[in-house]
Amino acid sequence: MRPLEYKTKVGEEILSFLESKKDTAVSVMDICDEMERRNVKSNITTIYRQLDKLVTAKKVIVHSAKDGKKGLYQYIAGEEECLSHLHIQCTGCAKIIHLDCGESKEFTDHISHEHGIILDFSKTVIYGLCEKCAKKQAV
Template identity: 90%
Template sequence: MRPVEYKTKVGEEILSFLESQKDTALSVMDICDKMEKRNVKSNITTIYRQLDKLVAAKKVIMHSAKDGKKGLYQYIAGEQECLSHLHIQCTECAKIIHLDCGESKEFTDHIVEEHGIILDFSKTVIYGLCKQCAKKNR
């Protein structure tokens, strides 16, 4: 028998917000601010707990921020291919770019075949500037 999924208003609000921003990696503080603006009563511990549940359910993945000091969360529910390709995260705007092209597949296959490393795509992120941020910085 399958366990019943326990849903809360906070959990549904977090998932809805992440879905609306699915091409951006968001910090817990971004999520806290949004919950506050939506008048959703919560606290940081509850938000972390809900995010852990969403990650375990494979509805959300967590990336590390460029400084490695905090987690950033991205909605992936219904898009399980996110667990099978690399991502680039813009260091300026936190936008996520999906690398699901043949060249990146060739690269990741090389890593497995030649180096024996099996990548965890949910935790593997390359950092750089997206086109829009690169234009602004010129």
């Protein structure tokens, strides 16, 4: 028998925020700011603890920021396919683009078969500019 999941106000608010930003990777500081805006009493340790639980439960995946110095969190609950394809993160707006097309599958299969590398899609991110941000830069 599995123990009941212990839910807290902070945990529910974090999950709610991540769900509302599911196509964007958010930092712990983004979450802290949102908790403050929502008047939810919390601290950074509690937020990290809640995020660890969400990652373990496969409701959230964590990517490294483009500078590699911090984690960015993305809500994926109910979308297990996120664990089987590549993602592109826009370096302008942090939007996440799902690469679940045939060409990316062909590429990842090549990496596996020809180079013996099994990718961890929950941690593999390609960085670039989305179409909207690229247009802004061109102006």
